[in-house]
Amino acid sequence: xSYHVVVQTAFIGDVFLSIPFLKRLKALYPxxxxxxxxxxxxxxxxxxxxxxxxLITVNKGDKAxxxxxxxxxxxxxxxxxxxxxxxLRSALFTWKIxxxxxxxxxxxxxxxxxxxxxxxxKALPDAIRQMALLAPVDPKTAEKIxxxxxxxxxxxxxxxxxxxxxxxxxMHVPTHAFNTHKKIALFPGSVWETKKWPVNxxxxxxxxxxNEGYQVYLMGGPDEASLCQEIQGRNPKxxxxxxxxxxxxxxxxxxxCDLIIGNDSSPSxxxxxxxxPVIAIFGPTTLNLGFRPWEDKSIVIENRSxxxxxxxxxxxHKCPLGHxxxxxxxxxxxxxxxAKKVLKAQS
Numbered sequence: 001x002s003y004h005v006v007v008q009t010a011f012i013g014d015v016f017l018s019i020p021f022l023k024r025l026k027a028l029y030p031x032x033x034x035x036x037x038x039x040x041x042x043x044x045x046x047x048x049x050x051x052x053x054x055l056i057t058v059n060k061g062d063k064a065x066x067x068x069x070x071x072x073x074x075x076x077x078x079x080x081x082x083x084x085x086x087x088l089r090s091a092l093f094t095w096k097i098x099x100x101x102x103x104x105x106x107x108x109x110x111x112x113x114x115x116x117x118x119x120x121x122k123a124l125p126d127a128i129r130q131m132a133l134l135a136p137v138d139p140k141t142a143e144k145i146x147x148x149x150x151x152x153x154x155x156x157x158x159x160x161x162x163x164x165x166x167x168x169x170x171m172h173v174p175t176h177a178f179n180t181h182k183k184i185a186l187f188p189g190s191v192w193e194t195k196k197w198p199v200n201x202x203x204x205x206x207x208x209x210x211n212e213g214y215q216v217y218l219m220g221g222p223d224e225a226s227l228c229q230e231i232q233g234r235n236p237k238x239x240x241x242x243x244x245x246x247x248x249x250x251x252x253x254x255x256x257c258d259l260i261i262g263n264d265s266s267p268s269x270x271x272x273x274x275x276x277p278v279i280a281i282f283g284p285t286t287l288n289l290g291f292r293p294w295e296d297k298s299i300v301i302e303n304r305s306x307x308x309x310x311x312x313x314x315x316x317h318k319c320p321l322g323h324x325x326x327x328x329x330x331x332x333x334x335x336x337x338x339a340k341k342v343l344k345a346q347s
Contacts, residue, residue: 001032001033001076001077002029002032002033002077002078002079003032003033003034003035003073003076003077003078003079004025004029004032004033004034004035004078004079004080004081004082005034005035005036005037005073005078005080005081005082005097005099006018006021006022006025006034006035006036006037006052006081006082006084007037007081007082007083007084007085007090007093007094008036008037008038008043008084008085009037009038009039009058009060009085009087009089009090009093010039010084010085011042011191011266012042012247012266012269012270013265013266013268013269013270013291014084014085014126015038015042015043015046016171016266016269016270016272016273017126017127017130017269017291017294018084018127018130019046019049019051019127019171019173019273019294020127020128020130020131020168020169020170020171020294021082021084021127021130021131021133021134022034022036022046022051022052023051023173024131024134024138024141024168025051025082025134026051028134028137028138029079032079033053033054033076034051034052034053034054035052035053035054035055035056035073035076035078036052036054036055036056037056037057037058037069037073037093038055038056038057038058039057039058039059039060040057040058040059041057041247042247043055043057044246044247044248045247045248045251045270045273048248049173049273050173051173056069056072056073057069058093066089066093069093070093070096070097073097073098074097074098078097078098078099078100079099079100079101080099080100080101080102080103080137081094081097081099081101081102081103082103082104082133082134083102083103083104083105083113083114083133084130084133086104086105086107086110086120088108088109088110090104091104091110091112091113091114092113094113094114095112095113101115101116101136101137102114102115102116103115103116103117103118103133103136103137104117104118104133105117105118105119105120105133106118106119106120107120116136118132118133118135118136119132120132121145122290123149123151123154123288123290124145124150124151124153124154124290125150125151125153125154125169125290125291125292125294126290126291127169127171127294128145128150128153128169129290131145131169132145144166144168144169150169151288153165153292154287154288154289154290154292155287155288156287156292156299156300159299159338160279160299160300160301160302160338161299162292162296162298162299162300164296165294165295165296170294170296171272171273171275171294171295172275173273182213182214182215182258182343183214183215183217183256183257183258183259184209184214184215184216184217184257184258184259184260184261184339185217185219185253185254185257185259185260185261185262185267185271186202186205186206186216186217186218186219186228186231186238186260186261186262187219187220187224187260187261187262187263187265187267187268188202188218188220188224188227188228188231188262188263189220189221189223189224189227189228189242189263189265190263190264190265190315191265191314192284192314192315192316192317193315193316193317193318194283194284194311194315194316194317194318194319194324194326194327195263195264195265195283195284195285195314195315196227196263196283196327197263197281197283197327197330197335198327198328199227199230199231201330201331201332201335202231203230203231203234203235204332205261205332205335205336205339206218206231206234206235206238207234207235208332208333208336209336209339210235210237210238212340214258214343215239216235216237216238216239217238217239217241217253217257218231218232218238218239218240218241218242219241219242219245219250219267220242220243220267221242221243222242222243223243224242224243225240225242225243227242228240228241228242229242241253250270251270251273251274254270254271254274254276255274255275255276257271257276258276258277258343258346259276259277259278259279259339259342259343260276260277260278260279261278261279261281261335261339262278262279262280262281263280263281263282263283264280264281264282264283264285264291264315268280268293268298269293269294271293271295272293272294272295272298273294273295275295275297276295277295277297277298277299277342277346278293278295278297278298278299279298279299279300279301279335279338279339279342280292280293280298280299280300280301281300281301281302281327281330281335282300282301282302282326283302283303283309283315283324283326283327283330284309284310284311284312284315284316284319284326285309285310285312285313285314285315286302286309286310287300287302289310289313297342297345299338299342301330301334301335301338302326302330303325303326303327303329303330305329306325306326308320308321308326309326
């Protein structure tokens with residue numbers, strides 16, 4: 001039995017954007033096993049999708065957990081290692097694994113740790129960038145990526161809609177159950193303060209959705225609980241789920257939702273992975289960075305009139321210019337109107 005190891009120790013959103021890569025890897029080696037290495041608590045759902053066979057977790061900054069992971073991996077006959085994460089730590093971790101071939105992105109001195117380095121295609125959506133690591137072992141992937149300039153998939157039209165994602169690059173896994181209830185999940189949180197649409201805007205949006213007869217669920221991790229409680233304080237009919245569900249259970253719940261609304265953060269990728277329509281509100285970040293929700297029915301709402309965007313790859317804890325217009329000028333009525341259009345299209 002041969003094994004293939006995939007190293008992706010980035011954030012949850014990056015892990016879920018690995019799904020197209022993992023789907024293709026499984027198709028290439030249907031009789032082999034795939035080991036996925038990720039940070040603890042972010043990739044358990046991939047096991048339920050049956051696109052990985054074993055999950056090994058590590059803790060950032062915990063050298064012992066990385067050494068234990070290497071020991072577990074090296075007990076198997078590893079054919080290939082694919083390092084999807086571009087950090088030096090991940091490259092060093094990959095270097096310690098015993099494998100016939102190792103593939104990673106060319107960045108700095110990282111090439112020293114791989115059998116073959118692959119160019120990081122910065123202009124492309126991240127899901128396709130990650131799939132590029134399969135090109136050395138899969139001529140079809142190489143051909144498909146070079147078929148045309150896929151950067152157009154980063155950009156939406158005036159209504160925030162995107163061109164269809166080719167099935168070859170899609171997140172869709174054939175286990176999806178279609179949604180049956182008019183339920184809306186709101187994720188108001190983000191690690192970065194400037195990525196957060198104002199909480200009073202979320203409160204106003206929640207009120208509008210409840211008045212239309214939709215059930216609203218306020219979601220996020222334990223760190224977002226207080227933010228969601230503030231919204232629920234103005235809207236008692238909204239159900240509070242933030243901090244109450246494990247990641248795997250949250251993703252299962254999102255399958256039953258009709259719409260997910262949130263910021264440019266990991267929940268948009270979780271929703272896209274199960275085929276639920278997503279409305280993502282982009283502020284300091286822009287689509288050309290490559291991290292759009294990877295699903296055809298998704299919509300991105302953004303303030304395109306500002307020259308200061310993007311102000312960084314991830315956002316900031318405070319607006320560098322002090323005005324935060326990228327979020328404050330996106331009004332609740334605009335998001336509400338977009339939500340009604342998405343929900344009506346499903347009727």
